[in-house]
Amino acid sequence: MSEKIRLLEELVQIAEKFDLLEVEFQEGDIKLKIKRKSGKVREEKKKKELPQGTRSIVSPFVGTFYRAPSPGAPPFVNVGDKIQKGQVLCIIESMKIMNEVESDVDGKILSILVEDGETVEYGQELFMVQVEGADV
Protein backbone atom coordinates (compact mmCIF):
# COMPACT_ATOMS: atom_id res chain seq x y z
CA MET A 1 0.00 0.00 0.00
CA SER A 2 2.72 2.46 1.00
CA GLU A 3 4.39 1.79 -2.34
CA LYS A 4 1.22 2.82 -4.15
CA ILE A 5 0.98 5.99 -2.10
CA ARG A 6 4.55 6.83 -3.03
CA LEU A 7 3.73 6.26 -6.67
CA LEU A 8 0.70 8.50 -6.36
CA GLU A 9 2.79 11.20 -4.75
CA GLU A 10 5.30 10.97 -7.55
CA LEU A 11 2.58 11.25 -10.17
CA VAL A 12 1.12 14.31 -8.48
CA GLN A 13 4.55 15.90 -8.46
CA ILE A 14 5.08 15.15 -12.14
CA ALA A 15 1.64 16.55 -12.96
CA GLU A 16 2.46 19.75 -11.11
CA LYS A 17 5.89 20.10 -12.65
CA PHE A 18 4.67 19.80 -16.20
CA ASP A 19 1.34 21.52 -15.69
CA LEU A 20 -0.64 18.37 -16.47
CA LEU A 21 -4.36 18.06 -16.03
CA GLU A 22 -4.71 14.27 -15.98
CA VAL A 23 -2.29 11.40 -15.68
CA GLU A 24 -3.48 7.80 -16.12
CA PHE A 25 -1.12 4.96 -15.47
CA GLN A 26 -1.48 1.19 -15.83
CA GLU A 27 1.30 -1.21 -15.03
CA GLY A 28 0.56 -4.49 -16.82
CA ASP A 29 1.54 -3.99 -20.48
CA ILE A 30 2.14 -0.32 -19.62
CA LYS A 31 -0.65 2.03 -20.57
CA LEU A 32 -0.04 5.73 -20.06
CA LYS A 33 -2.40 8.58 -20.74
CA ILE A 34 -1.47 12.21 -20.18
CA LYS A 35 -3.68 15.25 -20.64
CA ARG A 36 -2.05 18.65 -20.62
CA LYS A 37 -3.77 21.73 -19.25
CA SER A 38 -5.18 23.84 -22.05
CA GLY A 39 -2.64 26.53 -21.15
CA LYS A 40 -4.92 29.36 -22.18
CA VAL A 41 -3.28 31.87 -19.86
CA ARG A 42 0.11 31.19 -21.28
CA GLU A 43 -1.11 31.30 -24.87
CA GLU A 44 -2.58 34.75 -24.44
CA LYS A 45 0.71 36.14 -23.24
CA LYS A 46 2.43 34.92 -26.39
CA LYS A 47 2.39 37.15 -29.43
CA LYS A 48 -0.69 36.41 -31.48
CA GLU A 49 0.12 33.78 -34.02
CA LEU A 50 -0.21 34.82 -37.62
CA PRO A 51 -1.99 32.48 -40.01
CA GLN A 52 0.48 30.35 -41.90
CA GLY A 53 2.06 32.02 -44.91
CA THR A 54 1.24 35.55 -43.80
CA ARG A 55 3.61 38.11 -42.40
CA SER A 56 3.83 41.80 -41.79
CA ILE A 57 5.98 44.43 -43.43
CA VAL A 58 7.31 46.89 -40.86
CA SER A 59 8.49 50.48 -41.08
CA PRO A 60 12.25 50.90 -41.30
CA PHE A 61 11.94 54.61 -40.41
CA VAL A 62 10.28 57.02 -38.02
CA GLY A 63 8.05 59.41 -39.94
CA THR A 64 4.79 59.99 -41.76
CA PHE A 65 3.19 57.18 -43.75
CA TYR A 66 1.91 57.95 -47.26
CA ARG A 67 0.12 55.45 -49.47
CA ALA A 68 0.54 57.47 -52.67
CA PRO A 69 3.47 59.26 -54.34
CA SER A 70 1.60 62.59 -54.18
CA PRO A 71 -1.73 63.87 -52.84
CA GLY A 72 -4.54 62.80 -55.17
CA ALA A 73 -2.43 60.21 -56.97
CA PRO A 74 -3.55 56.58 -56.85
CA PRO A 75 -2.04 54.61 -53.97
CA PHE A 76 1.00 52.43 -54.55
CA VAL A 77 -0.97 49.35 -53.47
CA ASN A 78 -4.49 48.37 -52.42
CA VAL A 79 -5.82 45.43 -50.44
CA GLY A 80 -5.87 42.37 -52.70
CA ASP A 81 -3.05 43.60 -54.97
CA LYS A 82 -0.35 41.20 -55.98
CA ILE A 83 3.07 42.53 -55.06
CA GLN A 84 6.60 41.64 -56.05
CA LYS A 85 9.86 41.76 -54.20
CA GLY A 86 11.34 45.24 -54.69
CA GLN A 87 7.99 46.87 -55.44
CA VAL A 88 7.33 50.20 -53.70
CA LEU A 89 4.51 49.85 -51.17
CA CYS A 90 4.46 53.25 -49.53
CA ILE A 91 6.48 56.32 -48.61
CA ILE A 92 7.69 57.27 -45.15
CA GLU A 93 8.52 60.95 -44.91
CA SER A 94 11.35 61.49 -42.51
CA MET A 95 13.06 64.90 -42.12
CA LYS A 96 11.40 66.10 -45.35
CA ILE A 97 12.94 63.19 -47.22
CA MET A 98 10.62 60.77 -48.94
CA ASN A 99 11.79 57.24 -48.23
CA GLU A 100 10.26 54.52 -50.40
CA VAL A 101 9.50 51.30 -48.58
CA GLU A 102 9.87 48.25 -50.81
CA SER A 103 8.42 44.78 -50.38
CA ASP A 104 10.96 42.13 -49.51
CA VAL A 105 8.67 39.31 -50.68
CA ASP A 106 6.41 38.25 -53.55
CA GLY A 107 2.82 37.94 -52.44
CA LYS A 108 -0.52 39.63 -51.92
CA ILE A 109 -1.63 42.55 -49.72
CA LEU A 110 -4.09 41.25 -47.13
CA SER A 111 -4.52 44.44 -45.17
CA ILE A 112 -3.11 47.92 -44.67
CA LEU A 113 -2.62 48.63 -40.99
CA VAL A 114 -1.92 52.36 -41.05
CA GLU A 115 -4.02 55.25 -42.36
CA ASP A 116 -2.62 57.60 -44.98
CA GLY A 117 -0.84 60.52 -43.28
CA GLU A 118 -0.51 58.72 -39.96
CA THR A 119 2.81 58.83 -38.15
CA VAL A 120 4.73 55.62 -37.64
CA GLU A 121 7.66 54.54 -35.49
CA TYR A 122 10.55 52.22 -36.23
CA GLY A 123 9.40 48.62 -36.46
CA GLN A 124 5.67 49.43 -36.64
CA GLU A 125 3.63 47.01 -38.77
CA LEU A 126 2.41 48.62 -42.01
CA PHE A 127 1.04 45.84 -44.22
CA MET A 128 -0.06 42.27 -43.75
CA VAL A 129 0.86 40.16 -46.77
CA GLN A 130 0.18 36.63 -47.95
CA VAL A 131 3.56 35.29 -49.03
CA GLU A 132 3.47 33.65 -52.44
CA GLY A 133 4.28 29.97 -52.56
CA ALA A 134 3.62 29.53 -48.86
CA ASP A 135 1.09 26.86 -47.92
CA VAL A 136 -2.30 28.20 -46.98
Place this chain on the structure above:
Amino acid sequence: MFEKVLVANRGEIALRIIRTLKDIGIKSVAVYSTADRYSPHILLADEKVCIGPPPPSKSYMNIPAIISAAEITDADAIHPGYGFLSENPDFAHIVEECGMKFIGPRPETMRIAGDKIASKNIAKKLDIPVPSGSEEVKDLKELKRVIDFLGLPVILKASLGGGGRGMRSIYFEEEMESAFEMALKEAESAFNSKRIYVEKFFENVKHVEVQIIGDGRGNVVHFGTRECSIQRRHQKVVEEAPFIGPVEIVKNIENDAVKLASHLKYRGAGTVEFLFVPPDRYYFIEINARIQVEHPVSEEITGYDLIKEQILSVMDEKLYIKQEDVKINGHSIEVRINAEDPETFHPTTGLIKKIFLPGGPGIRVDSGIMEGNEITPNYDPLLLKLIVKGKNRNEAIMRLKRALSEIVVEGVKTNIALIKRIIEDKEFLSGTATTKFMKKYERIG
Protein backbone atom coordinates in the same frame (compact mmCIF):
# COMPACT_ATOMS: atom_id res chain seq x y z
CA MET B 1 7.42 78.48 -23.58
CA PHE B 2 8.11 74.85 -24.39
CA GLU B 3 5.02 72.68 -24.45
CA LYS B 4 6.72 69.43 -25.28
CA VAL B 5 10.32 68.30 -25.06
CA LEU B 6 11.80 65.20 -26.67
CA VAL B 7 14.42 63.44 -24.58
CA ALA B 8 17.06 61.97 -26.90
CA ASN B 9 18.60 59.58 -24.41
CA ARG B 10 17.96 56.48 -22.34
CA GLY B 11 18.53 55.03 -18.87
CA GLU B 12 18.74 57.07 -15.70
CA ILE B 13 19.36 60.43 -17.35
CA ALA B 14 16.30 60.12 -19.63
CA LEU B 15 14.19 59.36 -16.58
CA ARG B 16 15.84 62.20 -14.63
CA ILE B 17 14.94 64.70 -17.37
CA ILE B 18 11.37 63.39 -17.77
CA ARG B 19 10.86 63.81 -14.02
CA THR B 20 11.82 67.48 -14.16
CA LEU B 21 9.63 68.02 -17.24
CA LYS B 22 6.69 66.69 -15.22
CA ASP B 23 7.61 68.96 -12.31
CA ILE B 24 7.56 72.07 -14.48
CA GLY B 25 4.47 71.11 -16.50
CA ILE B 26 6.07 70.35 -19.87
CA LYS B 27 5.00 67.25 -21.79
CA SER B 28 7.70 64.68 -22.54
CA VAL B 29 8.46 62.41 -25.48
CA ALA B 30 10.73 59.41 -24.89
CA VAL B 31 12.56 57.76 -27.75
CA TYR B 32 13.86 54.22 -27.51
CA SER B 33 15.57 51.42 -29.33
CA THR B 34 14.01 47.99 -29.57
CA ALA B 35 16.35 46.87 -26.74
CA ASP B 36 14.75 49.37 -24.33
CA ARG B 37 11.08 48.59 -24.91
CA TYR B 38 10.48 47.95 -21.20
CA SER B 39 12.73 50.61 -19.68
CA PRO B 40 11.20 52.91 -17.05
CA HIS B 41 11.79 56.10 -19.06
CA ILE B 42 9.40 54.76 -21.70
CA LEU B 43 6.73 54.05 -19.13
CA LEU B 44 6.85 57.48 -17.50
CA ALA B 45 6.95 59.69 -20.59
CA ASP B 46 3.76 61.20 -21.99
CA GLU B 47 4.57 59.86 -25.47
CA LYS B 48 7.06 57.39 -26.84
CA VAL B 49 8.53 56.68 -30.25
CA CYS B 50 10.64 53.68 -31.22
CA ILE B 51 13.54 55.03 -33.28
CA GLY B 52 15.57 52.00 -34.27
CA PRO B 53 17.37 48.77 -33.46
CA PRO B 54 19.76 48.39 -30.48
CA PRO B 55 23.09 49.70 -31.90
CA PRO B 56 23.42 53.37 -30.83
CA SER B 57 24.41 54.47 -34.34
CA LYS B 58 21.02 53.23 -35.53
CA SER B 59 18.91 54.59 -32.68
CA TYR B 60 20.14 57.02 -29.99
CA MET B 61 22.70 58.54 -32.37
CA ASN B 62 20.52 58.30 -35.46
CA ILE B 63 19.93 61.98 -36.21
CA PRO B 64 17.21 61.60 -38.91
CA ALA B 65 15.23 59.19 -36.71
CA ILE B 66 15.39 61.49 -33.69
CA ILE B 67 14.47 64.62 -35.66
CA SER B 68 11.57 62.75 -37.29
CA ALA B 69 10.36 61.57 -33.90
CA ALA B 70 10.41 65.20 -32.70
CA GLU B 71 8.55 66.34 -35.80
CA ILE B 72 5.79 63.73 -35.67
CA THR B 73 5.20 64.44 -31.99
CA ASP B 74 5.35 68.25 -32.38
CA ALA B 75 8.12 68.72 -29.84
CA ASP B 76 9.45 72.28 -29.32
CA ALA B 77 12.86 71.26 -28.07
CA ILE B 78 15.25 68.33 -27.73
CA HIS B 79 17.12 67.50 -24.54
CA PRO B 80 20.19 65.41 -25.41
CA GLY B 81 21.15 64.30 -21.87
CA TYR B 82 24.81 63.25 -21.71
CA GLY B 83 26.80 61.00 -24.06
CA PHE B 84 25.25 60.05 -27.44
CA LEU B 85 24.53 63.30 -29.37
CA SER B 86 24.86 65.70 -26.42
CA GLU B 87 28.14 67.26 -27.54
CA ASN B 88 27.63 67.00 -31.28
CA PRO B 89 27.47 70.55 -32.68
CA ASP B 90 26.14 69.30 -36.03
CA PHE B 91 23.18 67.71 -34.29
CA ALA B 92 22.55 70.93 -32.31
CA HIS B 93 22.68 72.86 -35.57
CA ILE B 94 20.18 70.55 -37.32
CA VAL B 95 17.79 70.72 -34.35
CA GLU B 96 17.74 74.52 -34.51
CA GLU B 97 17.52 74.52 -38.33
CA CYS B 98 14.38 72.41 -37.96
CA GLY B 99 12.84 75.15 -35.82
CA MET B 100 13.34 73.52 -32.44
CA LYS B 101 15.56 74.45 -29.52
CA PHE B 102 18.55 72.33 -28.59
CA ILE B 103 18.74 72.21 -24.79
CA GLY B 104 22.44 72.93 -24.59
CA PRO B 105 24.92 75.55 -25.74
CA ARG B 106 24.83 77.05 -29.22
CA PRO B 107 26.65 74.98 -31.86
CA GLU B 108 29.49 77.57 -32.09
CA THR B 109 30.14 77.29 -28.35
CA MET B 110 30.04 73.50 -28.58
CA ARG B 111 32.67 73.54 -31.29
CA ILE B 112 35.06 75.57 -29.12
CA ALA B 113 34.34 73.48 -26.01
CA GLY B 114 34.87 70.30 -28.00
CA ASP B 115 38.26 71.46 -29.25
CA LYS B 116 40.67 71.27 -26.32
CA ILE B 117 43.46 73.19 -28.04
CA ALA B 118 41.07 76.03 -28.88
CA SER B 119 39.47 76.22 -25.43
CA LYS B 120 42.85 76.08 -23.73
CA ASN B 121 44.05 79.01 -25.85
CA ILE B 122 40.98 81.06 -24.92
CA ALA B 123 41.56 80.30 -21.22
CA LYS B 124 45.18 81.37 -21.57
CA LYS B 125 44.12 84.67 -23.11
CA LEU B 126 41.80 85.27 -20.14
CA ASP B 127 44.73 84.72 -17.73
CA ILE B 128 43.31 81.43 -16.47
CA PRO B 129 46.16 79.06 -15.59
CA VAL B 130 46.56 76.14 -18.03
CA PRO B 131 49.01 73.20 -17.89
CA SER B 132 52.14 73.86 -19.90
CA GLY B 133 51.98 72.02 -23.17
CA SER B 134 52.03 72.22 -26.93
CA GLU B 135 49.82 73.18 -29.79
CA GLU B 136 49.04 70.41 -32.29
CA VAL B 137 51.90 67.90 -32.54
CA LYS B 138 52.29 66.43 -36.00
CA ASP B 139 55.27 64.10 -35.81
CA LEU B 140 57.66 62.31 -33.48
CA LYS B 141 60.39 64.91 -33.88
CA GLU B 142 58.07 67.61 -32.65
CA LEU B 143 56.86 65.37 -29.82
CA LYS B 144 60.46 64.74 -28.77
CA ARG B 145 61.16 68.47 -28.70
CA VAL B 146 58.09 69.13 -26.55
CA ILE B 147 58.99 66.31 -24.15
CA ASP B 148 62.55 67.65 -23.81
CA PHE B 149 61.08 70.98 -22.86
CA LEU B 150 58.30 69.77 -20.49
CA GLY B 151 60.02 66.77 -18.94
CA LEU B 152 58.34 63.40 -18.38
CA PRO B 153 55.69 62.32 -17.68
CA VAL B 154 53.46 63.91 -20.31
CA ILE B 155 50.02 63.11 -21.64
CA LEU B 156 48.97 62.97 -25.28
CA LYS B 157 45.41 64.13 -25.86
CA ALA B 158 43.12 64.16 -28.86
CA SER B 159 42.06 67.76 -29.34
CA LEU B 160 38.50 66.65 -30.06
CA GLY B 161 38.60 63.91 -27.41
CA GLY B 162 36.39 63.48 -24.42
CA GLY B 163 35.02 61.01 -21.92
CA GLY B 164 38.55 59.80 -21.20
CA ARG B 165 39.13 58.50 -24.70
CA GLY B 166 42.03 59.47 -26.95
CA MET B 167 44.49 59.97 -24.07
CA ARG B 168 47.90 58.32 -23.60
CA SER B 169 50.40 59.04 -20.89
CA ILE B 170 54.16 58.70 -21.44
CA TYR B 171 56.45 57.98 -18.49
CA PHE B 172 59.53 56.74 -20.31
CA GLU B 173 61.10 57.90 -23.53
CA GLU B 174 60.86 54.37 -24.98
CA GLU B 175 57.05 54.60 -24.82
CA MET B 176 57.03 57.74 -26.93
CA GLU B 177 56.72 56.18 -30.36
CA SER B 178 54.02 53.60 -29.58
CA ALA B 179 52.02 56.09 -27.48
CA PHE B 180 52.10 58.60 -30.33
CA GLU B 181 50.94 56.01 -32.88
CA MET B 182 48.16 54.76 -30.60
CA ALA B 183 46.94 58.26 -29.72
CA LEU B 184 46.85 59.20 -33.41
CA LYS B 185 44.96 56.04 -34.31
CA GLU B 186 42.48 56.47 -31.44
CA ALA B 187 41.94 60.14 -32.24
CA GLU B 188 41.23 59.36 -35.85
CA SER B 189 38.91 56.41 -35.26
CA ALA B 190 37.02 57.88 -32.31
CA PHE B 191 36.92 61.58 -33.20
CA ASN B 192 37.65 61.61 -36.90
CA SER B 193 40.53 64.03 -36.43
CA LYS B 194 44.27 63.48 -36.19
CA ARG B 195 44.87 66.58 -34.08
CA ILE B 196 46.68 65.65 -30.90
CA TYR B 197 48.64 67.75 -28.45
CA VAL B 198 50.92 67.21 -25.47
CA GLU B 199 50.58 68.40 -21.90
CA LYS B 200 52.56 68.00 -18.73
CA PHE B 201 50.99 65.00 -16.97
CA PHE B 202 49.94 65.50 -13.38
CA GLU B 203 49.06 62.34 -11.57
CA ASN B 204 49.00 63.07 -7.87
CA VAL B 205 46.40 65.80 -8.21
CA LYS B 206 42.76 66.42 -7.49
CA HIS B 207 40.13 66.71 -10.18
CA VAL B 208 37.98 69.72 -9.39
CA GLU B 209 35.12 71.05 -11.50
CA VAL B 210 32.62 73.87 -11.41
CA GLN B 211 28.95 73.58 -12.38
CA ILE B 212 27.79 76.60 -14.33
CA ILE B 213 24.62 77.76 -16.09
CA GLY B 214 24.60 80.60 -18.59
CA ASP B 215 21.91 82.56 -20.42
CA GLY B 216 23.76 82.70 -23.74
CA ARG B 217 24.30 86.46 -23.39
CA GLY B 218 27.28 86.43 -21.09
CA ASN B 219 25.54 86.08 -17.75
CA VAL B 220 26.68 83.03 -15.83
CA VAL B 221 26.06 81.64 -12.35
CA HIS B 222 28.00 78.82 -10.75
CA PHE B 223 26.73 76.17 -8.34
CA GLY B 224 29.96 75.53 -6.52
CA THR B 225 32.63 72.91 -7.00
CA ARG B 226 32.72 69.13 -7.23
CA GLU B 227 35.63 66.82 -6.64
CA CYS B 228 35.97 63.73 -8.83
CA SER B 229 39.51 62.50 -8.16
CA ILE B 230 38.46 58.87 -7.81
CA GLN B 231 38.51 57.83 -11.42
CA ARG B 232 39.57 54.78 -13.31
CA ARG B 233 41.00 55.41 -16.76
CA HIS B 234 39.46 58.90 -16.67
CA GLN B 235 36.02 57.42 -15.85
CA LYS B 236 34.71 58.84 -12.59
CA VAL B 237 33.70 56.37 -9.88
CA VAL B 238 33.00 58.54 -6.80
CA GLU B 239 31.99 62.21 -7.00
CA GLU B 240 31.61 64.72 -4.20
CA ALA B 241 30.43 68.25 -3.67
CA PRO B 242 31.75 70.62 -2.63
CA PHE B 243 35.49 70.25 -3.16
CA ILE B 244 37.05 70.75 0.25
CA GLY B 245 40.17 72.79 -0.42
CA PRO B 246 41.87 76.08 0.42
CA VAL B 247 39.14 78.73 0.48
CA GLU B 248 41.10 81.14 -1.70
CA ILE B 249 41.78 78.47 -4.34
CA VAL B 250 38.13 77.38 -4.44
CA LYS B 251 37.06 80.98 -4.95
CA ASN B 252 39.60 81.51 -7.75
CA ILE B 253 38.56 78.30 -9.51
CA GLU B 254 34.89 79.30 -9.34
CA ASN B 255 35.63 82.79 -10.63
CA ASP B 256 37.76 81.48 -13.49
CA ALA B 257 35.01 79.06 -14.51
CA VAL B 258 32.50 81.91 -14.63
CA LYS B 259 34.96 84.17 -16.48
CA LEU B 260 35.52 81.57 -19.19
CA ALA B 261 31.84 80.64 -19.60
CA SER B 262 30.85 84.28 -19.64
CA HIS B 263 33.46 85.06 -22.34
CA LEU B 264 31.98 82.23 -24.46
CA LYS B 265 28.45 83.55 -23.87
CA TYR B 266 27.68 80.06 -22.68
CA ARG B 267 24.05 78.91 -22.82
CA GLY B 268 22.58 76.21 -20.58
CA ALA B 269 24.36 73.87 -18.18
CA GLY B 270 28.05 73.10 -18.39
CA THR B 271 31.06 72.09 -16.38
CA VAL B 272 34.49 73.68 -16.33
CA GLU B 273 37.14 71.19 -15.26
CA PHE B 274 40.38 71.91 -13.43
CA LEU B 275 43.30 70.08 -11.86
CA PHE B 276 44.28 71.11 -8.38
CA VAL B 277 47.96 70.53 -7.61
CA PRO B 278 48.38 70.76 -3.84
CA PRO B 279 49.10 72.96 -2.07
CA ASP B 280 48.20 76.00 -4.16
CA ARG B 281 48.31 75.56 -7.94
CA TYR B 282 45.43 74.77 -10.29
CA TYR B 283 44.98 74.50 -14.04
CA PHE B 284 42.03 74.64 -16.41
CA ILE B 285 41.71 71.45 -18.46
CA GLU B 286 38.43 71.43 -20.38
CA ILE B 287 34.80 72.46 -20.70
CA ASN B 288 32.09 69.81 -20.80
CA ALA B 289 29.25 71.30 -22.79
CA ARG B 290 26.44 69.19 -21.33
CA ILE B 291 24.74 68.22 -18.11
CA GLN B 292 27.03 65.72 -16.39
CA VAL B 293 26.42 62.36 -14.77
CA GLU B 294 27.48 63.79 -11.40
CA HIS B 295 25.20 66.86 -11.45
CA PRO B 296 23.03 65.56 -8.54
CA VAL B 297 25.73 66.22 -5.92
CA SER B 298 25.59 69.91 -6.83
CA GLU B 299 21.79 69.80 -6.65
CA GLU B 300 21.99 68.30 -3.18
CA ILE B 301 24.27 71.01 -1.77
CA THR B 302 22.54 73.97 -3.44
CA GLY B 303 18.90 72.83 -3.44
CA TYR B 304 18.45 73.71 -7.11
CA ASP B 305 17.07 71.38 -9.79
CA LEU B 306 19.83 71.86 -12.36
CA ILE B 307 17.85 70.22 -15.18
CA LYS B 308 15.06 72.72 -14.56
CA GLU B 309 17.47 75.67 -14.52
CA GLN B 310 19.15 74.28 -17.65
CA ILE B 311 15.83 74.04 -19.52
CA LEU B 312 14.69 77.52 -18.41
CA SER B 313 18.01 79.16 -19.28
CA VAL B 314 17.82 77.78 -22.82
CA MET B 315 14.09 78.35 -23.27
CA ASP B 316 14.06 81.99 -22.21
CA GLU B 317 17.78 82.81 -22.65
CA LYS B 318 17.51 84.31 -19.23
CA LEU B 319 18.78 83.48 -15.76
CA TYR B 320 16.31 83.31 -12.91
CA ILE B 321 18.99 82.88 -10.25
CA LYS B 322 21.45 85.41 -8.94
CA GLN B 323 24.86 84.30 -7.75
CA GLU B 324 24.15 85.49 -4.23
CA ASP B 325 21.07 83.19 -4.11
CA VAL B 326 23.26 80.11 -4.46
CA LYS B 327 24.22 78.87 -1.01
CA ILE B 328 26.26 75.76 -0.37
CA ASN B 329 24.90 73.54 2.40
CA GLY B 330 26.33 70.28 3.67
CA HIS B 331 28.17 67.63 1.70
CA SER B 332 27.02 65.20 -0.99
CA ILE B 333 28.59 62.08 -2.50
CA GLU B 334 27.53 60.12 -5.58
CA VAL B 335 28.68 56.64 -6.53
CA ARG B 336 28.02 55.04 -9.87
CA ILE B 337 26.66 51.51 -9.68
CA ASN B 338 27.72 49.82 -12.91
CA ALA B 339 27.01 46.43 -14.41
CA GLU B 340 30.62 45.38 -14.35
CA ASP B 341 32.87 42.71 -13.02
CA PRO B 342 34.49 44.10 -9.83
CA GLU B 343 37.73 42.25 -10.57
CA THR B 344 38.23 42.82 -14.28
CA PHE B 345 36.10 46.00 -14.65
CA HIS B 346 34.58 44.52 -17.81
CA PRO B 347 30.92 45.36 -18.45
CA THR B 348 28.56 42.50 -17.65
CA THR B 349 25.15 41.65 -19.06
CA GLY B 350 22.10 39.79 -17.80
CA LEU B 351 18.54 40.04 -16.61
CA ILE B 352 17.78 42.16 -13.54
CA LYS B 353 16.04 39.57 -11.36
CA LYS B 354 15.71 41.56 -8.20
CA ILE B 355 16.40 45.09 -7.15
CA PHE B 356 16.02 46.71 -3.75
CA LEU B 357 16.85 50.38 -3.42
CA PRO B 358 18.02 52.01 -0.20
CA GLY B 359 16.13 54.86 1.46
CA GLY B 360 15.86 56.90 4.60
CA PRO B 361 17.36 60.28 5.49
CA GLY B 362 19.84 61.76 3.06
CA ILE B 363 19.52 59.07 0.39
CA ARG B 364 18.61 59.64 -3.25
CA VAL B 365 18.66 57.09 -6.04
CA ASP B 366 18.64 58.04 -9.73
CA SER B 367 18.03 54.73 -11.45
CA GLY B 368 17.19 53.76 -15.00
CA ILE B 369 16.33 50.12 -14.47
CA MET B 370 13.55 47.93 -13.16
CA GLU B 371 13.23 44.27 -12.30
CA GLY B 372 12.86 42.30 -15.52
CA ASN B 373 15.04 44.66 -17.57
CA GLU B 374 17.72 43.08 -19.68
CA ILE B 375 21.20 44.64 -19.48
CA THR B 376 22.56 44.35 -23.02
CA PRO B 377 26.07 45.02 -24.28
CA ASN B 378 24.84 47.89 -26.46
CA TYR B 379 25.09 50.72 -23.95
CA ASP B 380 26.99 52.24 -21.07
CA PRO B 381 27.10 49.88 -18.04
CA LEU B 382 25.70 52.54 -15.63
CA LEU B 383 22.71 51.02 -13.82
CA LEU B 384 21.98 53.64 -11.22
CA LYS B 385 23.50 56.42 -9.17
CA LEU B 386 23.42 56.42 -5.42
CA ILE B 387 23.55 59.94 -4.03
CA VAL B 388 23.82 60.75 -0.34
CA LYS B 389 23.77 63.99 1.57
CA GLY B 390 24.87 64.86 5.07
CA LYS B 391 25.45 67.96 7.16
CA ASN B 392 29.15 67.33 6.63
CA ARG B 393 31.39 64.89 4.76
CA ASN B 394 31.49 62.47 7.67
CA GLU B 395 27.71 62.21 7.91
CA ALA B 396 27.51 61.75 4.13
CA ILE B 397 30.03 58.89 4.27
CA MET B 398 28.17 57.15 7.10
CA ARG B 399 24.93 57.37 5.12
CA LEU B 400 26.68 56.07 2.02
CA LYS B 401 27.89 53.06 4.00
CA ARG B 402 24.38 52.41 5.22
CA ALA B 403 22.89 52.78 1.74
CA LEU B 404 25.44 50.36 0.30
CA SER B 405 24.55 47.82 2.98
CA GLU B 406 20.89 48.05 1.98
CA ILE B 407 21.10 47.96 -1.81
CA VAL B 408 20.44 44.68 -3.63
CA VAL B 409 20.88 44.15 -7.36
CA GLU B 410 20.57 40.54 -8.54
CA GLY B 411 21.02 39.15 -12.01
CA VAL B 412 24.15 40.99 -13.12
CA LYS B 413 27.54 41.43 -11.56
CA THR B 414 28.00 44.96 -10.23
CA ASN B 415 30.78 47.08 -8.78
CA ILE B 416 29.00 47.43 -5.40
CA ALA B 417 31.63 45.36 -3.59
CA LEU B 418 34.39 47.52 -5.08
CA ILE B 419 32.68 50.73 -3.99
CA LYS B 420 32.28 49.34 -0.46
CA ARG B 421 36.04 48.77 -0.36
CA ILE B 422 36.77 52.25 -1.71
CA ILE B 423 34.73 54.01 0.95
CA GLU B 424 36.47 52.07 3.72
CA ASP B 425 39.84 53.16 2.35
CA LYS B 426 41.77 55.44 4.72
CA GLU B 427 42.94 57.64 1.89
CA PHE B 428 39.35 58.22 0.78
CA LEU B 429 38.18 58.79 4.35
CA SER B 430 40.87 61.36 5.00
CA GLY B 431 39.94 63.28 1.86
CA THR B 432 43.46 63.12 0.47
CA ALA B 433 42.75 60.77 -2.45
CA THR B 434 44.15 61.95 -5.78
CA THR B 435 43.63 60.89 -9.39
CA LYS B 436 46.14 58.11 -8.71
CA PHE B 437 43.86 56.50 -6.10
CA MET B 438 42.22 53.81 -8.27
CA LYS B 439 45.58 52.39 -9.36
CA LYS B 440 45.73 50.27 -6.21
CA TYR B 441 42.40 48.65 -7.00
CA GLU B 442 43.44 47.57 -10.46
CA ARG B 443 44.55 44.02 -10.83
CA ILE B 444 43.62 42.77 -14.24
CA GLY B 445 42.71 44.55 -17.42
